[in-house]
Amino acid sequence: MDLKTEQISFDQLISELSTRLINSEPAETYECIEEVIAAIGDYADADRCYVFEFNDSLEHMTNTHEWVRTDYQAHISDLQAVKTADLPWFFEQIKTYHKCIVDNIDFLPPEATAEKAEFEREQIKSVICVGLVANQHLLGFVGCDMVRQERQWTPEEIRRLRLVADMVANTLERQRTYSELIHTQRALEKANRMLQAQVAQDGLTGIANRRAFDERITNEIQRASRHKTPLALLIIDIDQFKPYNDHYGHLQGDQALKSVADAMFDQLQRNTDFIARYGGEEFVAVISATNEEKTKESMNQLLEAVRNLKIKHEPSEVEPYLTISIGGYIHKPRADEDTEDLIARMISKADSALYRAKSDGRNRGYLDT
Numbered sequence: 001m002d003l004k005t006e007q008i009s010f011d012q013l014i015s016e017l018s019t020r021l022i023n024s025e026p027a028e029t030y031e032c033i034e035e036v037i038a039a040i041g042d043y044a045d046a047d048r049c050y051v052f053e054f055n056d057s058l059e060h061m062t063n064t065h066e067w068v069r070t071d072y073q074a075h076i077s078d079l080q081a082v083k084t085a086d087l088p089w090f091f092e093q094i095k096t097y098h099k100c101i102v103d104n105i106d107f108l109p110p111e112a113t114a115e116k117a118e119f120e121r122e123q124i125k126s127v128i129c130v131g132l133v134a135n136q137h138l139l140g141f142v143g144c145d146m147v148r149q150e151r152q153w154t155p156e157e158i159r160r161l162r163l164v165a166d167m168v169a170n171t172l173e174r175q176r177t178y179s180e181l182i183h184t185q186r187a188l189e190k191a192n193r194m195l196q197a198q199v200a201q202d203g204l205t206g207i208a209n210r211r212a213f214d215e216r217i218t219n220e221i222q223r224a225s226r227h228k229t230p231l232a233l234l235i236i237d238i239d240q241f242k243p244y245n246d247h248y249g250h251l252q253g254d255q256a257l258k259s260v261a262d263a264m265f266d267q268l269q270r271n272t273d274f275i276a277r278y279g280g281e282e283f284v285a286v287i288s289a290t291n292e293e294k295t296k297e298s299m300n301q302l303l304e305a306v307r308n309l310k311i312k313h314e315p316s317e318v319e320p321y322l323t324i325s326i327g328g329y330i331h332k333p334r335a336d337e338d339t340e341d342l343i344a345r346m347i348s349k350a351d352s353a354l355y356r357a358k359s360d361g362r363n364r365g366y367l368d369t
Protein backbone atom coordinates (compact mmCIF):
# COMPACT_ATOMS: atom_id res chain seq x y z
CA MET A 1 0.00 0.00 0.00
CA ASP A 2 1.48 3.40 -0.93
CA LEU A 3 1.41 6.21 1.62
CA LYS A 4 -1.58 7.96 0.11
CA THR A 5 -3.72 4.80 -0.12
CA GLU A 6 -2.75 3.85 3.41
CA GLN A 7 -3.73 7.27 4.72
CA ILE A 8 -7.10 7.04 3.02
CA SER A 9 -7.77 3.60 4.42
CA PHE A 10 -6.78 4.75 7.94
CA ASP A 11 -8.98 7.83 7.69
CA GLN A 12 -11.84 5.58 6.60
CA LEU A 13 -11.27 3.34 9.61
CA ILE A 14 -11.20 6.33 11.96
CA SER A 15 -14.34 7.73 10.40
CA GLU A 16 -16.16 4.40 10.81
CA LEU A 17 -15.03 4.02 14.41
CA SER A 18 -15.96 7.56 15.37
CA THR A 19 -19.43 7.10 13.85
CA ARG A 20 -19.78 3.96 15.91
CA LEU A 21 -18.70 5.81 19.09
CA ILE A 22 -20.99 8.76 18.40
CA ASN A 23 -23.97 6.48 17.90
CA SER A 24 -23.21 4.24 20.86
CA GLU A 25 -25.48 4.26 23.90
CA PRO A 26 -23.66 5.24 27.11
CA ALA A 27 -23.96 1.63 28.27
CA GLU A 28 -22.11 0.43 25.14
CA THR A 29 -19.20 2.87 25.48
CA TYR A 30 -16.91 0.41 27.20
CA GLU A 31 -17.35 -2.20 24.48
CA CYS A 32 -16.97 0.40 21.75
CA ILE A 33 -13.62 1.58 23.08
CA GLU A 34 -12.50 -2.04 23.22
CA GLU A 35 -13.34 -2.36 19.53
CA VAL A 36 -11.58 0.89 18.69
CA ILE A 37 -8.30 -0.07 20.33
CA ALA A 38 -8.42 -3.56 18.78
CA ALA A 39 -8.91 -2.06 15.33
CA ILE A 40 -6.18 0.55 15.83
CA GLY A 41 -3.71 -1.90 17.39
CA ASP A 42 -4.15 -4.32 14.55
CA TYR A 43 -4.08 -1.64 11.89
CA ALA A 44 -0.93 0.00 13.33
CA ASP A 45 0.74 -3.42 13.50
CA ALA A 46 1.40 -2.90 17.23
CA ASP A 47 1.63 -5.73 19.76
CA ARG A 48 -0.51 -4.04 22.39
CA CYS A 49 -2.89 -1.13 22.31
CA TYR A 50 -4.52 0.25 25.45
CA VAL A 51 -6.27 3.02 27.31
CA PHE A 52 -5.34 4.27 30.78
CA GLU A 53 -7.51 6.59 32.82
CA PHE A 54 -6.29 8.88 35.61
CA ASN A 55 -8.26 9.43 38.78
CA ASP A 56 -9.42 13.02 39.42
CA SER A 57 -6.37 13.99 41.47
CA LEU A 58 -4.02 12.45 38.83
CA GLU A 59 -2.42 10.36 41.57
CA HIS A 60 -3.31 7.02 40.00
CA MET A 61 -3.67 5.59 36.53
CA THR A 62 -5.61 2.49 35.68
CA ASN A 63 -5.46 0.37 32.56
CA THR A 64 -9.13 0.25 31.58
CA HIS A 65 -8.96 -1.28 28.09
CA GLU A 66 -6.32 -3.50 26.49
CA TRP A 67 -5.94 -5.23 23.17
CA VAL A 68 -3.08 -7.72 22.78
CA ARG A 69 -1.89 -9.41 19.62
CA THR A 70 -2.30 -13.20 19.78
CA ASP A 71 0.50 -14.91 21.71
CA TYR A 72 1.58 -11.71 23.49
CA GLN A 73 1.16 -11.18 27.18
CA ALA A 74 -1.63 -8.99 28.57
CA HIS A 75 -0.87 -6.66 31.47
CA ILE A 76 -4.20 -5.05 32.31
CA SER A 77 -4.57 -6.96 35.57
CA ASP A 78 -1.22 -5.80 36.97
CA LEU A 79 -1.70 -2.19 35.86
CA GLN A 80 -4.56 -1.13 38.12
CA ALA A 81 -4.33 2.04 40.24
CA VAL A 82 -0.63 2.49 39.45
CA LYS A 83 0.79 5.50 41.31
CA THR A 84 1.77 8.23 38.85
CA ALA A 85 4.56 9.17 41.31
CA ASP A 86 6.13 5.75 40.65
CA LEU A 87 6.67 6.67 36.96
CA PRO A 88 7.57 10.36 37.33
CA TRP A 89 9.33 10.89 34.00
CA PHE A 90 6.55 9.26 32.00
CA PHE A 91 3.85 11.15 33.89
CA GLU A 92 5.66 14.48 33.32
CA GLN A 93 5.81 13.80 29.57
CA ILE A 94 2.09 13.06 29.39
CA LYS A 95 1.14 15.97 31.64
CA THR A 96 3.34 18.55 29.92
CA TYR A 97 3.46 17.42 26.27
CA HIS A 98 0.41 15.14 26.19
CA LYS A 99 2.58 12.47 24.63
CA CYS A 100 5.45 10.14 25.42
CA ILE A 101 7.33 8.60 22.50
CA VAL A 102 10.08 6.04 22.97
CA ASP A 103 11.64 4.46 19.88
CA ASN A 104 14.20 2.49 21.82
CA ILE A 105 14.10 2.01 25.58
CA ASP A 106 17.93 1.88 25.68
CA PHE A 107 17.95 5.59 24.86
CA LEU A 108 15.67 6.67 27.66
CA PRO A 109 17.09 9.62 29.69
CA PRO A 110 18.84 8.76 32.96
CA GLU A 111 15.93 10.10 35.04
CA ALA A 112 13.66 7.45 33.48
CA THR A 113 15.05 4.48 35.43
CA ALA A 114 11.70 3.46 36.88
CA GLU A 115 10.12 3.64 33.42
CA LYS A 116 12.93 1.57 31.87
CA ALA A 117 12.46 -1.13 34.51
CA GLU A 118 8.69 -1.17 33.89
CA PHE A 119 9.12 -1.33 30.08
CA GLU A 120 11.57 -4.19 30.49
CA ARG A 121 9.20 -6.00 32.79
CA GLU A 122 6.56 -5.81 30.05
CA GLN A 123 9.20 -6.68 27.39
CA ILE A 124 8.47 -3.43 25.58
CA LYS A 125 11.04 -2.33 23.01
CA SER A 126 9.25 0.80 21.73
CA VAL A 127 6.21 2.62 23.01
CA ILE A 128 4.01 5.54 22.04
CA CYS A 129 1.40 7.15 24.31
CA VAL A 130 -0.82 10.14 23.60
CA GLY A 131 -2.80 12.04 26.25
CA LEU A 132 -6.60 11.89 26.40
CA VAL A 133 -7.61 15.52 26.76
CA ALA A 134 -11.19 16.78 26.79
CA ASN A 135 -12.29 20.26 27.85
CA GLN A 136 -8.69 20.94 28.88
CA HIS A 137 -8.79 18.03 31.33
CA LEU A 138 -6.22 15.29 31.13
CA LEU A 139 -8.28 12.11 31.48
CA GLY A 140 -5.63 9.49 30.66
CA PHE A 141 -3.76 8.26 27.61
CA VAL A 142 -3.96 5.81 24.77
CA GLY A 143 -0.85 3.91 23.76
CA CYS A 144 0.76 1.23 21.61
CA ASP A 145 3.62 -1.09 22.57
CA MET A 146 6.08 -2.91 20.35
CA VAL A 147 7.34 -6.17 21.84
CA ARG A 148 8.46 -7.99 18.69
CA GLN A 149 10.97 -5.35 17.62
CA GLU A 150 11.91 -1.72 17.99
CA ARG A 151 10.11 0.84 15.97
CA GLN A 152 10.67 4.42 14.95
CA TRP A 153 7.34 6.14 15.31
CA THR A 154 6.70 8.45 12.36
CA PRO A 155 4.98 11.86 12.59
CA GLU A 156 2.10 10.34 10.64
CA GLU A 157 1.68 7.57 13.21
CA ILE A 158 1.76 10.13 16.01
CA ARG A 159 -0.88 12.19 14.18
CA ARG A 160 -3.07 9.11 13.82
CA LEU A 161 -2.80 8.12 17.43
CA ARG A 162 -3.68 11.70 18.40
CA LEU A 163 -6.88 11.39 16.32
CA VAL A 164 -7.74 8.17 18.12
CA ALA A 165 -6.94 9.78 21.49
CA ASP A 166 -9.24 12.73 20.76
CA MET A 167 -12.01 10.38 19.76
CA VAL A 168 -11.66 8.27 22.92
CA ALA A 169 -11.28 11.36 25.15
CA ASN A 170 -14.50 12.88 23.87
CA THR A 171 -16.31 9.59 24.33
CA LEU A 172 -15.05 9.25 27.91
CA GLU A 173 -15.97 12.84 28.64
CA ARG A 174 -19.47 12.23 27.31
CA GLN A 175 -19.71 9.10 29.46
CA ARG A 176 -18.57 11.04 32.55
CA THR A 177 -21.08 13.81 31.92
CA TYR A 178 -23.77 11.19 31.47
CA SER A 179 -22.78 9.43 34.72
CA GLU A 180 -22.81 12.77 36.55
CA LEU A 181 -26.22 13.49 35.10
CA ILE A 182 -27.53 10.11 36.23
CA HIS A 183 -26.01 10.71 39.67
CA THR A 184 -27.70 14.11 39.95
CA GLN A 185 -30.96 12.64 38.71
CA ARG A 186 -30.82 9.86 41.36
CA ALA A 187 -30.05 12.41 44.10
CA LEU A 188 -33.00 14.52 42.95
CA GLU A 189 -35.31 11.50 42.88
CA LYS A 190 -34.24 10.58 46.39
CA ALA A 191 -34.80 14.13 47.66
CA ASN A 192 -38.18 14.08 45.98
CA ARG A 193 -39.17 10.79 47.59
CA MET A 194 -38.12 12.13 50.98
CA LEU A 195 -40.14 15.29 50.40
CA GLN A 196 -43.15 13.27 49.36
CA ALA A 197 -42.81 11.12 52.47
CA GLN A 198 -42.62 14.28 54.60
CA VAL A 199 -45.71 15.70 52.93
CA ALA A 200 -47.60 12.54 53.89
CA GLN A 201 -46.19 12.30 57.41
CA ASP A 202 -47.35 13.77 60.68
CA GLY A 203 -44.56 15.90 62.17
CA LEU A 204 -45.12 14.96 65.80
CA THR A 205 -45.83 11.24 65.73
CA GLY A 206 -44.11 10.21 62.49
CA ILE A 207 -47.14 8.20 61.32
CA ALA A 208 -49.23 9.14 58.27
CA ASN A 209 -51.11 12.42 58.36
CA ARG A 210 -54.61 13.40 57.31
CA ARG A 211 -53.54 14.11 53.75
CA ALA A 212 -52.16 10.57 53.43
CA PHE A 213 -55.38 9.23 54.95
CA ASP A 214 -57.49 11.06 52.33
CA GLU A 215 -55.48 9.41 49.57
CA ARG A 216 -55.51 6.00 51.20
CA ILE A 217 -59.23 5.88 51.97
CA THR A 218 -60.05 6.89 48.39
CA ASN A 219 -57.86 4.10 46.99
CA GLU A 220 -59.15 1.54 49.50
CA ILE A 221 -62.81 2.34 48.74
CA GLN A 222 -62.16 1.88 45.03
CA ARG A 223 -60.30 -1.35 45.63
CA ALA A 224 -62.98 -2.70 48.01
CA SER A 225 -65.65 -1.80 45.44
CA ARG A 226 -63.77 -3.73 42.70
CA HIS A 227 -63.13 -6.75 44.93
CA LYS A 228 -66.55 -6.54 46.63
CA THR A 229 -64.98 -6.74 50.10
CA PRO A 230 -65.98 -4.85 53.27
CA LEU A 231 -63.87 -1.97 54.49
CA ALA A 232 -63.76 -0.59 58.05
CA LEU A 233 -62.98 2.93 59.16
CA LEU A 234 -62.11 3.58 62.81
CA ILE A 235 -61.86 6.89 64.62
CA ILE A 236 -59.73 6.66 67.73
CA ASP A 237 -59.67 9.33 70.41
CA ILE A 238 -57.53 9.54 73.54
CA ASP A 239 -59.69 9.67 76.65
CA GLN A 240 -59.62 12.74 78.86
CA PHE A 241 -56.59 14.17 77.19
CA LYS A 242 -57.42 17.71 78.30
CA PRO A 243 -57.03 16.80 81.99
CA TYR A 244 -53.86 14.89 81.03
CA ASN A 245 -52.36 18.00 79.44
CA ASP A 246 -53.52 20.18 82.30
CA HIS A 247 -51.97 17.86 84.85
CA TYR A 248 -48.72 16.79 83.15
CA GLY A 249 -48.10 19.69 80.79
CA HIS A 250 -48.25 20.00 77.01
CA LEU A 251 -44.76 18.57 76.39
CA GLN A 252 -45.53 15.36 78.23
CA GLY A 253 -48.84 15.36 76.36
CA ASP A 254 -46.88 15.34 73.10
CA GLN A 255 -44.78 12.46 74.37
CA ALA A 256 -47.90 10.49 75.27
CA LEU A 257 -49.36 11.15 71.82
CA LYS A 258 -46.21 9.73 70.21
CA SER A 259 -46.27 6.62 72.42
CA VAL A 260 -49.94 5.98 71.66
CA ALA A 261 -49.32 6.46 67.91
CA ASP A 262 -46.33 4.09 67.98
CA ALA A 263 -48.23 1.38 69.88
CA MET A 264 -51.21 1.52 67.53
CA PHE A 265 -48.98 1.62 64.46
CA ASP A 266 -47.11 -1.50 65.63
CA GLN A 267 -50.39 -3.23 66.32
CA LEU A 268 -51.89 -2.54 62.91
CA GLN A 269 -48.68 -3.08 60.93
CA ARG A 270 -49.18 -6.81 61.36
CA ASN A 271 -52.38 -6.68 59.35
CA THR A 272 -50.91 -4.35 56.73
CA ASP A 273 -53.62 -1.87 57.66
CA PHE A 274 -53.34 1.86 57.81
CA ILE A 275 -53.35 4.39 60.62
CA ALA A 276 -53.01 8.16 60.49
CA ARG A 277 -53.16 11.09 62.87
CA TYR A 278 -56.41 12.77 62.00
CA GLY A 279 -55.71 15.89 64.05
CA GLY A 280 -55.18 16.80 67.71
CA GLU A 281 -55.52 13.67 69.86
CA GLU A 282 -57.60 11.89 67.26
CA PHE A 283 -56.46 9.09 64.95
CA VAL A 284 -58.09 7.29 62.06
CA ALA A 285 -57.52 3.72 60.86
CA VAL A 286 -58.52 1.93 57.68
CA ILE A 287 -58.89 -1.83 57.83
CA SER A 288 -59.22 -3.44 54.42
CA ALA A 289 -60.66 -6.77 53.31
CA THR A 290 -62.15 -7.42 56.71
CA ASN A 291 -65.44 -8.46 58.37
CA GLU A 292 -67.25 -7.47 61.55
CA GLU A 293 -65.55 -10.06 63.70
CA LYS A 294 -62.02 -9.29 62.49
CA THR A 295 -62.60 -5.55 62.84
CA LYS A 296 -63.81 -5.92 66.43
CA GLU A 297 -60.73 -8.00 67.13
CA SER A 298 -58.50 -5.24 65.70
CA MET A 299 -60.36 -2.65 67.81
CA ASN A 300 -59.79 -4.71 70.96
CA GLN A 301 -56.11 -5.11 70.07
CA LEU A 302 -55.76 -1.34 69.70
CA LEU A 303 -57.51 -0.70 73.04
CA GLU A 304 -55.28 -3.30 74.68
CA ALA A 305 -52.06 -1.99 73.09
CA VAL A 306 -52.70 1.49 74.55
CA ARG A 307 -53.74 0.15 77.98
CA ASN A 308 -50.57 -1.94 78.03
CA LEU A 309 -48.45 1.19 77.72
CA LYS A 310 -49.58 1.97 81.27
CA ILE A 311 -49.04 5.70 80.82
CA LYS A 312 -49.98 7.20 84.19
CA HIS A 313 -53.07 9.40 84.09
CA GLU A 314 -53.98 10.38 87.64
CA PRO A 315 -56.81 12.83 86.93
CA SER A 316 -58.59 10.36 84.61
CA GLU A 317 -62.07 9.29 85.68
CA VAL A 318 -61.72 6.14 83.55
CA GLU A 319 -58.53 4.37 84.68
CA PRO A 320 -55.38 5.55 86.43
CA TYR A 321 -53.60 5.21 83.08
CA LEU A 322 -54.16 6.50 79.55
CA THR A 323 -56.94 4.87 77.50
CA ILE A 324 -58.62 5.40 74.16
CA SER A 325 -62.13 5.12 72.77
CA ILE A 326 -62.91 3.88 69.26
CA GLY A 327 -65.83 4.39 66.93
CA GLY A 328 -65.96 2.26 63.80
CA TYR A 329 -68.07 1.76 60.71
CA ILE A 330 -67.83 -1.21 58.38
CA HIS A 331 -69.27 -1.19 54.88
CA LYS A 332 -69.01 -3.00 51.55
CA PRO A 333 -68.66 -0.21 48.94
CA ARG A 334 -70.77 -0.55 45.80
CA ALA A 335 -69.73 0.53 42.34
CA ASP A 336 -72.61 3.03 42.14
CA GLU A 337 -71.58 4.84 45.34
CA ASP A 338 -69.80 8.18 45.02
CA THR A 339 -66.40 7.86 46.75
CA GLU A 340 -66.43 11.33 48.32
CA ASP A 341 -69.96 10.94 49.67
CA LEU A 342 -69.08 7.53 51.03
CA ILE A 343 -65.96 8.85 52.80
CA ALA A 344 -68.05 11.56 54.45
CA ARG A 345 -70.70 9.01 55.46
CA MET A 346 -68.16 6.56 56.87
CA ILE A 347 -66.53 9.30 58.93
CA SER A 348 -69.85 10.53 60.24
CA LYS A 349 -71.02 6.98 61.17
CA ALA A 350 -67.69 6.19 62.88
CA ASP A 351 -67.93 9.52 64.73
CA SER A 352 -71.40 8.64 66.06
CA ALA A 353 -70.11 5.27 67.28
CA LEU A 354 -67.21 7.08 68.97
CA TYR A 355 -69.63 9.47 70.66
CA ARG A 356 -71.54 6.50 72.09
CA ALA A 357 -68.32 4.85 73.28
CA LYS A 358 -67.40 8.08 75.08
CA SER A 359 -70.89 8.45 76.57
CA ASP A 360 -70.90 4.85 77.82
CA GLY A 361 -67.78 5.37 79.92
CA ARG A 362 -64.85 5.49 77.36
CA ASN A 363 -62.03 2.89 77.14
CA ARG A 364 -64.11 0.85 74.66
CA GLY A 365 -64.91 0.52 70.98
CA TYR A 366 -68.25 0.36 69.12
CA LEU A 367 -68.63 -0.80 65.57
CA ASP A 368 -71.63 0.16 63.40
CA THR A 369 -72.64 -1.48 60.16
Ligand SMILES: Nc1nc2c(ncn2[C@@H]2O[C@H](COP(=O)(O)OP(=O)(O)OP(=O)(O)O)[C@@H](O)[C@H]2O)c(=O)[nH]1
Nearest residue numbers: 237238239240241242243245250253254280281358
Ligand atom coordinates in the same frame (compact mmCIF):
# COMPACT_ATOMS: atom_id res chain seq x y z
N1 LIG B 1 -50.02 17.80 74.06
C1 LIG B 1 -50.85 17.94 73.03
N2 LIG B 1 -52.15 18.07 73.24
C2 LIG B 1 -52.98 18.16 72.20
C3 LIG B 1 -52.51 18.11 70.87
N3 LIG B 1 -53.58 18.23 70.03
C4 LIG B 1 -54.68 18.34 70.81
N4 LIG B 1 -54.33 18.30 72.13
C5 LIG B 1 -55.16 18.41 73.31
O1 LIG B 1 -56.09 17.38 73.38
C6 LIG B 1 -57.14 17.80 74.25
C7 LIG B 1 -58.45 17.29 73.73
O2 LIG B 1 -59.39 17.56 74.67
P1 LIG B 1 -60.92 17.37 74.48
O3 LIG B 1 -61.31 17.41 73.04
O4 LIG B 1 -61.61 18.38 75.38
O5 LIG B 1 -61.24 15.95 74.96
P2 LIG B 1 -60.69 15.04 76.14
O6 LIG B 1 -60.18 15.83 77.29
O7 LIG B 1 -59.71 14.08 75.54
O8 LIG B 1 -61.96 14.25 76.61
P3 LIG B 1 -62.70 13.07 75.89
O9 LIG B 1 -62.26 13.03 74.46
O10 LIG B 1 -64.16 13.37 76.01
O11 LIG B 1 -62.29 11.84 76.61
C8 LIG B 1 -57.07 19.33 74.31
O12 LIG B 1 -56.63 19.72 75.58
C9 LIG B 1 -56.00 19.68 73.27
O13 LIG B 1 -55.22 20.80 73.67
C10 LIG B 1 -51.10 17.98 70.66
O14 LIG B 1 -50.60 17.95 69.55
N5 LIG B 1 -50.31 17.88 71.77
